[in-house]
Amino acid sequence: MMKHLSSTVVLLGVFCLGHFFANARAGSGESDGGISDPALSILSKRAESGDERSQFDMAMRYAKGAGVKKDAAKAAELFEKSAEQGNAYAQNFIASAYAKGDGVKRDLKKAARWWMAAADLGYPEAEYNLAVCYASGLGVERNFRKAAELWKKAADAGHILSQINTAALFINGGVFDKDEARGISYLQKAADADNTRALALLAGFYYHGKHVARDKPKSAILWERAAKLGDVHSQKNLARMYLSGDGVKADKAEFIKWISKAADTGDPEAMFNLGTALEKGDGVEKNEELAQRLFKKAANAGFQEAAQKLKK
Numbered sequence: 065m066m067k068h069l070s071s072t073v074v075l076l077g078v079f080c081l082g083h084f085f086a087n088a089r090a091g092s093g094e095s096d097g098g099i100s101d102p103a104l105s106i107l108s109k110r111a112e113s114g115d116e117r118s119q120f121d122m123a124m125r126y127a128k129g130a131g132v133k134k135d136a137a138k139a140a141e142l143f144e145k146s147a148e149q150g151n152a153y154a155q156n157f158i159a160s161a162y163a164k165g166d167g168v169k170r171d172l173k174k175a176a177r178w179w180m181a182a183a184d185l186g187y188p189e190a191e192y193n194l195a196v197c198y199a200s201g202l203g204v205e206r207n208f209r210k211a212a213e214l215w216k217k218a219a220d221a222g223h224i225l226s227q228i229n230t231a232a233l234f235i236n237g238g239v240f241d242k243d244e245a246r247g248i249s250y251l252q253k254a255a256d257a258d259n260t261r262a263l264a265l266l267a268g269f270y271y272h273g274k275h276v277a278r279d280k281p282k283s284a285i286l287w288e289r290a291a292k293l294g295d296v297h298s299q300k301n302l303a304r305m306y307l308s309g310d311g312v313k314a315d316k317a318e319f320i321k322w323i324s325k326a327a328d329t330g331d332p333e334a335m336f337n338l339g340t341a342l343e344k345g346d347g348v349e350k351n352e353e354l355a356q357r358l359f360k361k362a363a364n365a366g367f368q369e370a371a372q373k374l375k376k
Contacts, residue, residue, distance in 0.1 A: 104131050111142060116149035123154065136167030147178060155182035156190045163193075163202075176203030183214065188223035191215075195226070212239040219250055227254040228262055235275055244275045255286065263290035264298050271301075271311070280311025291322060299326040300334055316347030327358065332367035335359075339370070 104125075110118035123142035126135045140161045146154035159178035162171045176197045182190030195214035198207045212233050218226035227250045233240050234247030248269070254262035267286035270279045284305050290298035303322035306315045320341060326334030339358030342351045362370035 101131055116146045116151050116154070119146035120151050120154045123157065140167035147181070150185070152182040152185040152187040152190065155179070156187055156193070159190065159193065172203030188218040188221040188226065191218035192223050192226045209239055224254045224257050224259050227251070228259070248276055258289070258293060260290045260293045260295040260298070264295055267298065267301070284312045291325070296326050296329050296331050296334070299323070300331070320348045330365070332362040332365035332370065335362040336367050336370045
């Protein structure tokens, strides 16, 4: 049971397009039509008259369906009008819209141009996204050095995803001279902001003594912070440590607590390990019926050990 730690300790896949248009996704209830709120009516008229801040605010409302009917095309139109007047936030949003084809025809070159405009104004989110473009050659000619410099600039301004990428750049070396201590300092900043990925990566480094001096008790503290924030891999790693007394005092109750949380997310490995504990009554009241249900769920999710166990 739980023979090895889950794979959360390799700094890979940091260059991704997963942060586009994030700010316009969280929304309130969608209205069924026109503008009836007097204050909203005034805001709409100001936007129509060309006020860039009002255009941005109305664009956000159309993007979220806040007080108006949700309308991605109208949101994009207003974001672009505001962007043309130098609003860096609007420039970042319209860039995201062009990158995703959200309310406009997808156009990576236009996306990159708007991110350049916002980056020139010092907006860290745009610097991060423009760096992604340069790293991947999306809408611009691929230029990894420019990407690295933009990530570092955004990281120094406190942008968390850029801090993680900059950590990788210094730890791995290449574009920047290799400097593991400096890389870890950037990763620590992201962890201090309760970023689960940074917490899990840093925990893995301390567990294995990679890039830092080995400190398993510290890795347990970091994994627990990430686990409390819902990171499944951290929950499984912490459970494993409590099961075997590896860096912490062995505690089967804590093992059950954390492996149960991971199993509740539908993680097949966690369901299998919780099922094994329930089948044996190991640290938890024996419940063979529930154990079998967990084995079946894990097997259906493709976990081979569970499938093999059901065949016996």
